[in-house]
Amino acid sequence: MRENRESSKGVTCCACGSSIKPVLILENFKDGWHIMRCPQCELTFVHPQPPLEIISSYYNGMYSDLAAEYNEQQMLWAKNSVKGYCSILDKHKSEKTHTLLDLGGGLGYYSKAFEEAGFSVTLVEQDPVSAKFAKKVLGMSNTIEKSTEEFFADNHNKYDVVFLRHVIEHSTAPDVLLSEVQKCLSDGGVLIIETDNNAGIELLFTYGTAAFYTNLYRSSFLPSSYFSLMVKRPFSVDPPRHLYGFRIPNLSKMLRKNGLEPVETKCYRLGHPVYWPNFQSPTLRDMLSNIRHLQVKRFVANTIHIIFLPFRFLLERVGLASGICIYAMKKDTRDSR
Numbered sequence: 001m002r003e004n005r006e007s008s009k010g011v012t013c014c015a016c017g018s019s020i021k022p023v024l025i026l027e028n029f030k031d032g033w034h035i036m037r038c039p040q041c042e043l044t045f046v047h048p049q050p051p052l053e054i055i056s057s058y059y060n061g062m063y064s065d066l067a068a069e070y071n072e073q074q075m076l077w078a079k080n081s082v083k084g085y086c087s088i089l090d091k092h093k094s095e096k097t098h099t100l101l102d103l104g105g106g107l108g109y110y111s112k113a114f115e116e117a118g119f120s121v122t123l124v125e126q127d128p129v130s131a132k133f134a135k136k137v138l139g140m141s142n143t144i145e146k147s148t149e150e151f152f153a154d155n156h157n158k159y160d161v162v163f164l165r166h167v168i169e170h171s172t173a174p175d176v177l178l179s180e181v182q183k184c185l186s187d188g189g190v191l192i193i194e195t196d197n198n199a200g201i202e203l204l205f206t207y208g209t210a211a212f213y214t215n216l217y218r219s220s221f222l223p224s225s226y227f228s229l230m231v232k233r234p235f236s237v238d239p240p241r242h243l244y245g246f247r248i249p250n251l252s253k254m255l256r257k258n259g260l261e262p263v264e265t266k267c268y269r270l271g272h273p274v275y276w277p278n279f280q281s282p283t284l285r286d287m288l289s290n291i292r293h294l295q296v297k298r299f300v301a302n303t304i305h306i307i308f309l310p311f312r313f314l315l316e317r318v319g320l321a322s323g324i325c326i327y328a329m330k331k332d333t334r335d336s337r
């Protein structure tokens with residue numbers, strides 16, 4: 001089943017359930033996969049979606065270059081992030097929490113870090129290269145090489161925590177995904193869900209991401225100038241990779257619709273030590289090295305980074321930074337009996 005459902009009346013928004021006439025945000029002049037927005041809840045999505053065979057061919061072996069060797073830094077970042085996740089989970093989970101499902105967990109660094117933090121972890125990853133890396137290199141024996149849809153089709157287990165990090169924006173039917181997640185959570189279990197912030201403008205104030213996104217949209221969409229991207233905010237819908245762009249209110253709405261109550265909500269900047277660690281700020285040492293080696297372009301990029309840093313902290317405070325994370329709890333049905 002693919003969302004948003006189209007009928008003779010129009011389109012049904014999968015976040016707010018309204019029958020809508022989607023608003024065109026950016027027109028895709030290359031493939032016709034336009035970026036649209038729900039006028040009711042501002043859910044942003046690709047419409048029409050690319051064919052399924054194009055979407056699935058995009059993922060096969062996508063991490064092959066990264067999977068070549070174990071990355072110690074990546075592991076350290078994941079361990080530090082998991083400490084942050086656990087400090088929030090400790091406030092909300094029950095004492096017995098010990099099983100965790102990492103859905104679409106890629107190479108498995110987060111799975112490994114959760115395992116080392118005491119969880120019994122199941123990793124689901126459809127990319128064969130990534131799944132092999134998780135099994136052979138990280139020793140994640142409980143790795144299931146399946147898509148989330150294939151996994152849910154024959155899963156009968158319940159989990160205390162489901163970890164869904166930067167997966168939902170790739171889904172062709174995010175509300176179906178959340179309803180399946182709800183079913184496989186134990187009563188009182190917690191979903192940790194992260195995605196890009198469609199309301200955010202921070203991407204346009206860091207040198208590398210601003211260039212990446214302006215070039216990306218310029219190659220297939222109109223309008224795509226820096227200022228129109230700032231006003232339209234298509235972030236970071238990018239077919240066939242990202243099909244949906246969420247904001248805290250519409251993601252919270254979709255969670256509630258599927259029996260998951262948000263208990264803690266975060267908006268985070270690129271480089272946040274828990275949520276986006278693999279984006280490091282330049283140090284004074286880096287800048288001095290740039291001068292010594294006459295790396296003019298890199299010195300300018302690092303200087304821009306430093307100048308905008310306080311502004312990006314401010315964007316984080318007001319909910320306009322690049323990522324969002326919601327901890328949502330499945331109602332304990334035993335309480336209502």
Ligand SMILES: [Zn+2]
Nearest residue numbers: 013016038041
């Ligand atoms: Zn909507």
